[in-house]
Amino acid sequence: MTSRCSFVFSEELLKYKFNSDHPFNQFRLTLTVDLLKKINALSAHQISIPRIATEEELYLIHDPDYVNAVKLAGLGQISEDRAENFGIGTEDNPIFPHMHEATSLQVGGTLTAVDLVMSGAVDHALHLGGGLHHGFRGKASGFCIYNDCSVAIKYLQKKYQARVLYVDTDAHHGDGVQFSFYDDPNVCTLSIHETGRYLFPGTGNINERGHGKGYGFSFNIPIDAFTEDDSFLDTYTSAIKEVAEFFKPDVILTQNGADAHYFDPLTHLSATMKSYRTIPKIAHQIAHQYCDGRWIAVGGGGYDIWRVVPRAWALIWLEMTENSNRYGDLPSEWLDFWQKQAPVKLPEQWDDPSDLYTPIPRKEEITEKNLRTLENALYPIRNQKSKERAGQ
Known part of the structure; x- marks a missing residue:
């Protein structure tokens, strides 16, 4: 088991809390950390404490007026109308005390992971408190106040001059990150998500390929509702391998939302733990193949915090630390408590039982549709490779 991995965590991350009834619940971090500790897979020396992102770092992506509005909202000093102009004080993004400080810590946690990996202190770093991929330059969206993924990518560019491959397997499209770098050829975004036909944010179509110099560096694969493991994994594996070969990144940043699972209450996909075993496994391989092992992973969505998230996120760390041969029973101490x-x-x-749900009636149709979507999404890469072969 390698020791060149860091797990970024602090109890302070639980202060990112909208209210007790909100579906975004960071108590899932507590459950995941405790599960890893109960199997002796996470030790104190592997844990790195997240720092708070500075305002200057937030300004790499976010407008100063927006940051100031978030600060005022957290102090109860903003009007309802002004708050809503910035996407806060809404049903999705309610105001909570000291929200600027809480979210700055989440962003800082991802920057902590970046510095650990890019300085060579570790090969891989996991910050499950991050993954807030919907936040925009001047507006909160989809439970995300600041966008730690976008800030981290800009930080990677500015401090380390890195070419970044961002891979997003959250069931919701990674819109905030995509559009932050839509015209940038040195950032490649790949999002595999449930089609926006039925799900927030409604973006992430195949034809969203980038703009200007960034055209051809944005990849979207919107899969059909009720997609199961085999189709999901075929799509993911082909996409990440072909996009990585095309882009040849310096570092890979993966967003690991756990909301494509069948149990998730907000989405309509039918993945099981089989997918959540494989997603980090392939990302790990890609990191070593193209990036000398440099892999930064963050959390994201995941709204069944009891049955799904702890297992799915624990499997990321177990893969990172080459301790992924965990099968069979969960620890009785964790379950009992x-x-x-x-x-x-x-x-x-x-792992989930094979009969977790009744068979999907449209399985073959869904699988075929996803295959066509994948082929259309990757057509530019495959077409270019065909031309290169023909010219040889």
Whole structure:
């Protein structure tokens, strides 16, 4: 098991809390960390404390007026109308005390991971408190106040002159990150998500390929509702391998939303733990193949915080640390302690049963549709390779 990995975490990250009824619940971090500790897979020396991002770092992406509005909102000093102009004080993004400080820590956690990897202190770093991929330059969106992914990419460019491959497997399209770098040929974004036909934010179509010099560096693969593991993984594996070969990044940043799972209450996909075993495995391979191992991973969506997120996110760390041979029963100490608080029956094993749900009636049709979507999304790469072969 390698020691060249860092797990960025602090209890302070739990202060990013909209309210007790909001679906975005960072208590999932507590559950995940405790699961890893119960199997002796996370030790104190592997944990790095996140720092708070400076305002200058936030300004790499966010407008100063917006940052100031978030600060005032967290102090209860902004009008309702002005707040809503910035996307805060809404049902999705309610105001909570000291929200600027709480979100700056989440951004700083991702920057902490960046510096650990890019300085050579570690090969891989995981910051599950990050992954807020919907935030825009001057507006909150989709439970995301500041966009730590976008800030981190700009920081990677400015401080380390890095070419960044951003890979997003959240069920929701990574719109905030995509549009932050839509005209930048040194950032390649790949988002595999449920089609926006039924799901927020409604973007992420195949034809969103970038703009100006950035045209051809944005890849979107909107998969159909009810997509299952095999189709999801075929799409993901082909896409990340071909895009990485095309772009040849210096570092890979993966956003690991866990909301494509069948149990997730906000989405309509049918992935199981089979997908969440494979996603980090392939990303790990890509990082070593193209980036000398440089891999930064963040969290993201995931709204079944009891049955899904702890297992899915623990598997990222287990893959990073080359300790991924975890199968069979979950630790009884973890199950016994948390079942008393859980509102649902906790799964007892790392993997989901084969009969987790009744068979999907349109499986073949969905699989074929996703294959066509993948082919259309990757057509520019495949067409260029065909021309190169023909010219040889």
